[in-house]
Amino acid sequence: MLTTIILPYPIWICHECGVKYGKRIPDLATYHEDTCGICQQTKAVTEPRDYGHIPTTRSGDIEVDVNDVLLDSTTTQ
Numbered sequence: 579m580l581t582t583i584i585l586p587y588p589i590w591i592c593h594e595c596g597v598k599y600g601k602r603i604p605d606l607a608t609y610h611e612d613t614c615g616i617c618q619q620t621k622a623v624t625e626p627r628d629y630g631h632i633p634t635t636r637s638g639d640i641e642v643d644v645n646d647v648l649l650d651s652t653t654t655q
């Protein structure tokens with residue numbers, strides 16, 4: 579059984595999350611070190627736009643596999 583979690587639309591996403599949830603693989607993207615809006619890890623991230631954007635729910639949030647999210651990190655806002 580797949581459990582999903584609703585997250586706000588990410589500002590930055592890492593390559594792994596982009597590949598899994600985006601619609602395409604970027605030919606060229608500019609990465610920098612920041613927090614991925616999906617897995618919550620600090621790593622090389624870029625804009626979701628570079629992956630063709632991530633499909634959203636009706637409210638504009640995203641639904642991701644709970645296993646992809648680092649749940650022990652406390653939400654900062």
Ligand SMILES: [Zn+2]
Nearest residue numbers: 592595614617
């Ligand atoms: Zn990620």
